[in-house]
Amino acid sequence: MGRIVTTRHSGVVTNWHDERGFGFIAPDGGGPDLFLHMREFQGAGQRPHDGMTVTYEPFLNREGQLRALHVVEVGEKWSHAPAxxxxxxxxxxxxxxxxxxxxxxxxxxxxxxxxxxxxxxxxxxxxxxxxxxxxxxxxxxxxxxxxxxxxxxxxxxxxxxxxxxxxxxxxxxxxxxxxxxxxxxxxxxxxxxxxxxxxxxxxxxxxxxxxx
Structure with a gap:
């Protein structure tokens, strides 16, 4: 099983591939980029794009890959429940x-x-x-x-x-x-x-x- 850290973090979306539905988040505090999949983006308006500032919860999966969960644009509400x-x-x-x-x-x-x-x-x-x-x-x-x-x-x-x-x-x-x-x-x-x-x-x- 992976390990989730419930503290919210902020970062900037980078290397976003809209047709493939994934990209990465560069944390504001530095460190390795996190993988972001479209299914984890809860924004009600626009889709993710390079340069978008977001908040998220980091997750370390079993393969040691850092992923971003419950991602929203800064200023939007987020939830652990499905939309x-x-x-x-x-x-x-x-x-x-x-x-x-x-x-x-x-x-x-x-x-x-x-x-x-x-x-x-x-x-x-x-x-x-x-x-x-x-x-x-x-x-x-x-x-x-x-x-x-x-x-x-x-x-x-x-x-x-x-x-x-x-x-x-x-x-x-x-x-x-x-x-x-x-x-x-x-x-x-x-x-x-x-x-x-x-x-x-x-x-x-x-x-x-x-x-x-």
């Missing part, structure tokens, strides 16, 4: 997955949707989950990242349930508004396609019933 907006987003995401699962069951059980659809969504979701996990580890280590286009493509072809679970579980990609917009757009397209196919199948099933 209410983040909790709300998590609830919406899990509800979307649960509702879609119910719709899939109804489609398969009563309206003729092939059962192998479960296998497709399940398999692609597992791949999506694994790539989000890999990208999360890469973001922390500062190594090669999974292209966002690849994550969006997986969501479009049915991996979005696994993507939602991974985002919430790993707290990954949850603060990137641009990524979230594209992600939910792929979710909407996939669900619309699923509903359209289900409607065609139901219509054919009803036609056969009426013909018999």
């Amino acid at each position: 209410a907006g983040r909790i709300g987003t998590q609830i919406i995401g899990y509800l979307a997955v649960a509702c879609f699962l119910v719709i899939m069951v109804l489609e398969v059980e009563f309206w003729g949707m092939p059962a192998w659809v479960f296998a497709i969504y399940g398999g692609v979701s597992i791949i999506s989950f694994a790539l989000y996990w890999q990208d999360k580890r890469a973001a922390i280590a500062g190594t090669w990242r999974v292209p966002e286009e690849q994550l969006h493509l997986l969501g479009l072809v049915g991996g979005w349930p696994g993507g939602i679970v991974a985002q919430n579980l790993f707290r990954h990609k949850t603060k990137k508004e641009r990524f979230a917009r594209y992600f939910w757009f792929t979710v909407a397209l996939n669900v619309l396609a699923f509903v359209a196919i289900g409607t065609i199948i139901r219509f054919d099933w009803i036609s056969q019933l009426m013909g018999s």
Whole structure:
């Protein structure tokens, strides 16, 4: 386990990589820079950027890496509790997955949707989950990242349930508004396609019933 120091410190954000969601904090009192990940930034306004003065709590992880927790811009309030907006987003995401699962069951059980659809969504979701996990580890280590286009493509072809679970579980990609917009757009397209196919199948099933 790592060790956290609860005293608030101040410093300046440096070497911030906005697309990758991480950077460093140079402490005002000197010493080694601390790693800062976007998920630990609680600012309600702008995103971190080079030269931003912040307060934080230092944390030494098991690998001996200094990290900054509960980071806010100087003058803003901070909290150890998760932001209410983040909790709300998590609830919406899990509800979307649960509702879609119910719709899939109804489609398969009563309206003729092939059962192998479960296998497709399940398999692609597992791949999506694994790539989000890999990208999360890469973001922390500062190594090669999974292209966002690849994550969006997986969501479009049915991996979005696994993507939602991974985002919430790993707290990954949850603060990137641009990524979230594209992600939910792929979710909407996939669900619309699923509903359209289900409607065609139901219509054919009803036609056969009426013909018999």
